[in-house]
């Protein structure tokens with residue numbers, strides 16, 4: 001039974017597939033019983049892949065999204081044991097990809113313990129739910145969501161009231177501040193923004209977002225398109241001597257790239273693969289709108305214990321050039337899975353926006369690449385500080 005992503009009826013089928021109790025010991029079971037377990041696992045695996053993929057939700061209307069959300073809450077209330085994170089995944093995908101689909105459901109979302117981290121599910125929450133979340137934090141009311149979940153939810157809401165509240169906590173830390181590793185206002189980063197010194201919101205991502213896809217998925221007349229990926233750069237790494245790789249080479253003259261607020265014709269963001277997979281932070285390059293991409297004097301001495309792989313060592317990971325091109329525009333900047341340019345990063349290990357070495361401000365997220373090649377199973381993220389002309393990258397994996 002092959003499923004095509006994106007059909008409403010398929011997703012209802014998928015939601016109805018019951019959680020499969022994990023069976024680890026099959027000794028003593030008949031061949032028939034074992035085959036049946038495998039069939040169930042396979043069916044559940046397919047259903048799981050469908051509902052957790054954000055792509056599935058791209059074409060749903062608000063009404064369709066809403067009925068899927070209601071079904072997800074019913075699934076949660078039915079207490080589906082081994083797949084209990086699935087309702088949270090469905091609701092998060094709806095919040096990220098189908099704006100408006102969770103209207104009226106926010107009180108129910110808050111009542112239930114759906115806390116599976118970084119709660120973008122609450123991004124469009126009504127004011128009463130927002131105020132309830134603030135009171136849950138402040139009044140030390142017993143809550144099933146952790147304090148981190150609640151702060152992330154507030155960060156995603158991120159409206160004027162949340163900004164004022166974060167600023168107030170910044171000036172007068174709340175009683176519960178010492179129970180957190182970071183100040184409350186820094187949770188804004190999880191939702192792609194930071195609180196300025198003046199107490200206002202500064203976004204760290206661009207609202208426009210486009211898929212980066214394999215060339216076969218892009219219209220022929222549109223290849224190579226305005227974005228080239230993983231091209232050898234003429235500069236060498238000042239730490240290890242390897243050639244730098246231009247992770248993203250962007251043609252700024254293409255109208256689709258107009259969301260990048262930089263004058264000129266070309267933007268290049270480079271990294272050293274040898275160093276990127278070993279150390280944090282990554283080297284910084286000097287950039288401009290004319291394609292300049294140079295090793296920056298802001299880079300300090302090479303990190304200690306840096307390994308330098310032989311450039312001809314074939315076991316050493318490499319990124320094949322020109323395997324990704326610009327695809328379709330996404331409906332929202334919040335659908336963060338997969339490779340894309342613009343929109344919000346999909347942090348594998350939590351938000352980690354690098355600081356610009358020149359102005360010390362957090363750098364803006366530009367694009368991410370999820371290569372899925374060999375052992376490169378993580379995500380590369382590219383950042384810029386356009387006012388200082390600096391670029392850098394990050395790499396996170398599980």
Ligand SMILES: [Zn+2]
Pocket residue numbers: 237238239240241242272273274275276
């Ligand atoms: Zn290097």
Ligand SMILES: [Zn+2]
Pocket residue numbers: 356357358359360361385386387388389390
């Ligand atoms: Zn800067």
